[in-house]
Amino acid sequence: MSDTLTSPVIVAPIAKERRVVTAIPGPLSVAMHERRKQVIPPGVGAALPVYIDRAHGSIMVDIDGNQFIDLAAGIGVNTIGSTNDAVVAAIAAQAANVIHTCFTVTPYEGYIRVAEILVERTPGTHAKRVMLSNSGAEAVENAVKIARKYTGKNGVGVLDHAYHGRTNLTMAMNFKNAPYGTGFGPLGASVFRAPSSYPYQDGLSGEEAAKRTISYWEKTVGTADLACIFVEPIQGEGGFMVPADGYLNKLQEWCTANNIVFIADEVQSGVARTGHYFASESFGLVPDMMTVAKGMGGGMPIAAVVGRADIMDATHVGGLGGTFGGNPVSCAASIAVFDEIEKDNLIGEAQRVEKVLKGGLIAMQAKRPVIGDVRGKGAMIAIELVHPGTKDPYAEAVTHVVNYAAQHGVLLLSAGTYGNVLRFLPSVKISDALIVDSLSVIDDALASL
Template sequence: MTDTLETPSAPVIVQERRIVTAIPGPKSQQLHERRRAVVSDGVSSTLPVYIDHAHGAIVVDVDGNQFIDLGAGIGVTTIGHTNDAVVAAATAQLADFTHTLFTITPYESYVRVAELLAEHTPGDHAKKSVLVNSGAEAVENGVKIARKYTGRGGIAVLEHAYHGRTNLTMAMNFKAAPYSTGYGPFAGDVYRAPNSYPFHDGLTGPQAAARTIGYLEKTVGASELACLVVEPIQGEGGFQVPADGYLPALQQWCTDNGIVFIADEIQSGMARTGKYFASEHFGLVPDLVLSAKGIAGGLPLAGVTGRAEIMDASQPGGLGGTFGGNPVAAAAAVAVFEQIESHNLLAEAGRIEGVLKPGLLALQEKHPVIGDVRGIGAMIAIELVQEGTHEPNSAAVTSIAAYAAQNGVILLTAGTYGNVLRFLPSLAISDELLVDALGVIADGFAAL
């Protein structure tokens, strides 16, 4: 990693934390006042600093403050902000054509993304894809395809899951506020089962799987289920890593009962955990894999990739949309896959874990408020508790995140009870920036 990074269209950004004004600064405050007059209050911002430019692992606000970005747009800029290859690919495509609609007059980049997804999603079976715009749209289409293939209506999901803000995905989420409060009625035939949460339930993988399966068989019946949708590592739910053996047991149960096993890899996929998809860590070969977020380096793109016979169950014209697989976003996605390969970015995720996890475990030894340190690769979290218990401590999370922001570190929160700090840095972040950010966070804990 170099100390100084440059894009063709942006000024040089030295990869360092630098605070030069109060947070938020005067220009950000002015923009925030403009925003409040014209942007819905329903679109809130965690940190009201307005970004002017970014590169690598640093974002620069309109006041010139430089932040270490440990959120990457909630796992979107996985290979770094304004990656040169992604910018070049998107720029070149912009000069050729911006849109034709693939279902009217197709183009090569859509096909190439589907080829790359077939190559890199788990399993060596024949696969096909449909490209869409967002993670929630990928979830909707995954369920739609599973229902068409099975002729069944039921959808099984897990506790603490998050799948989106559309009507169906709101029904699939575990946490209501703020995502679905007041927006009902919601889509039906959604059944929520207990999951594996080792820090709280203490169950082995087989024990937790037996509980999940038993619940679904009693409350809905396997023969009524079209699909089971799981996040191999839950995102908004707090980066829960299930106990060994849990997910393979669920997949086997699905296979035995004709239920489509869908892996929601929207946050955990695309090299985030040191594998192309987190399912690989658990030996899973999902029937359908959902991709989004990091797939196109910051441009809107998502996909459903699955067994060819399942994907082909939909009739011609049953899948697609106006902007799905947009050529500019597709060109960027091809560049992302190429960057992961040419720069061995899967290994970079392991490097990041090798810095973050020991640093956080050392903090845990000093601060009993840190109940659990978990995660894989560049997807790490700490769960904060009331000392001596497993009771959630959301106040401490709020305090640490605020302290970090004031001192130039963007840190995301998560968890059903708001008591998890999650670390989603880009794979371009240097060890030096990680150590610097950990120092800021350590100071935040000391100030609690």
Template sequence: MTETLTPTSAPSDTAPSTAPAAEPVYTIPQERRIVTAIPGPRSEELHQRRLAVVSAGVSSTLPVYIKKANGAILVDVDDNQFIDLGAGIGVTTIGHTDSTVVEAAAGQVKEFIHTLFTITPYEEYVRVAELLATHTPGSWPKKSVLINSGAEAVENGVKIARKFTGRRAVAVLDHAYHGRTNLTMAMNYKAAPYATGYGPLAGDVYHAPSSYPYHDGLSGGDAARRTISYLEKAVGASDLACLVVEPIQGEGGFMVPADGFLPALQEWCTVNGVVMIADEIQSGMARTGAYYASEHFGWTPDLVLTAKGIAGGLPLAAVTGRAEIMDASQPGGLGGTFGGNPVACAAAIAVFESIEQNDLLAQGARIERALVAGLSALKQKYDIIGDIRGRGAMIAIELVQPGTGDTTKEPYAAAVSSIAAYAAQHGVLLLTAGTYGNVLRFLPSLALSDALIADALSVIDDAIAELPAPERNAEKR
């Protein structure tokens, strides 16, 4: 089976986009190409091997097995090519197998792979900390600790805040996602599947109301007052070590807070000696058209958590923040065997250099313009698209039952599942999200071209049109 894949023109009302200054050179043609059933025979064979030896707890969105990737394209073992709108859930932000990252990592591998920074340190770790101090929000002196993963960054951020304040309690917001470790499972809003059956979970974690403008209709100030009222009554500022917030909530469905919400919370935290932590694990590293999404909201947090996109696909994470907070920990209190691995650090340095040299912040803005314009055209066509939101290469649509977008906004999770499945069969990898499973999220690399965006949106258009007419309400009348 071979699908004809002539790139589709963007909708006529799509705003013009600024093309990259110089066209990058890719090792894989940047086009979708389906030549077998999905999954193909080789993927099916590998999947049977996987079922025999890999825990059932490690599930996959799409059981196609990848053999190579470049730019915004994944190639599976059956030679099908997929437009990747997930980027490993926000990891390959500057593109798969970016040449600067590959060369930097390969060069470091030839020199040394590991010594452990807490035993015999090396320059690469120091350089990453310098770059983080420069590019995270805030003009004050900053320091960092490098670790391995997003959940580990959250754990360390909380640990550092508790040490600095001498307080116990941790606050998070409704619809948040922070990881799969014991503490972060307790910090997540949604238990299933992340925490189901894994208790008892960590205590002293409190879930405060968040800002969800599409549903609550509150201004940033009103939403902040509601959050603060909960924190003062349910926790008490004198016992609260930190408030951990995703500036744009990831797994929750790319909720963008109302203007003024985050600065108001920061002001309250500062007055009350609470450390406010930005979980920028998914939203950071140039994804939103700024180095960190906090910048879009005029928010300067005390600590910033970085992971996912920082090292181009290699495992690395960081906690960065005010020097006096970071220095509250005693020598030996922070660190880990693989934290700040020199190969991952070399890759991270290359990522920072690529962002600057290739003006990738502008590419985030370009992708936002193209995606939002194309999705807005679909919203005019189909009333199941209730909301379009996000920043940069971090855009989502919330699907609602036909006819409810202006009233109850009833979640339409079944449509999300159907659209994602249809898209996969036609060479587009989509991610789903949302507390109620009714959000499609677009989290592509900054290498995604306007032509690929238009092609992917044409597939999504077809997928919506394929929904049963009584359930999708067809096109708007």
């Protein structure tokens, strides 16, 4: 066998358009799915069983040659687009030097540089510390550990419609049990759930909703044993709920007054997705701690806990870490992501996406009464589908639209506790033309209900 490296394969550019050339899924994807069934358990689901061969920007190409406009971005991961050139180059360069050592054994600069960037970019000018991990759920678990160590308390407060992950503790923190926690118990203890702010359905002001939330926690756990509360500034899996003005601020004031760590879970909403570096900024929040993941790696697995120095420093030496957390290649990718955000003004690009996408959906709502609510910020937008004339969930309509869109070359995701929300998580670099084309497909799908 030759030791000579083979030359890289030259791949033809991907046209920036949707293109359907076979049935969806196509014959090669159908055959691949049969292979999958022989070795992959059904618990690892497949929202759309088309098998992707290549991707760039906002277009994915399956093994049958079909091209999809990607409005999911790997569930919010590919915020700056698939296979971003700068990220690919950073990955290749780092992989040629060091792929792995384990930062807690023999450290390296990349981990430190990612931490420096997060300290600079997260809300607040106070002293901060950062630990890196592999996934959003792992970051959430570590944040709970740190908050418990700092406060000496056990309770974890969470909200209705929340989603925090698939590990044992985070399953307990989720609002919706199925399918994430069904049959997987017993789950983590000392988790206390309270109603959240859901303006479209509850009609409460931020102050009214906060008063209700705080009352639940004071009665069910009490401030003396509540270590922390977790909030998603914009809820993700729960349906992209944007809380009423002032709601989160009131919760933070209550936390500060009662030695409760206020933690913002920005796994899905962070890193330039909402027209700010972090969604917390749009509400005037400076969280005590934050969890970050998804978009910060450009497709590579990396996550972080960022917190006030006094809270993060409360943990004993050796209490935090992990074999792969802050892997050198993932760190290189993350540094490239933040460089791209600055170089290409991707905060502004997210605001552009909101204007075009949300504006188009609001116009569509005027003629499609099945759209009950249009909400979200930046490139994190959703529509809630209801039976016309009511606010009753219309999950069947969401299923229809997702399936119709797939057949016509648009990848969409559903969301919401009741399965009646369509969520849009495109790259912030998606073109106006692709947004408009996607909206035309969605409008046709709604017309065909």
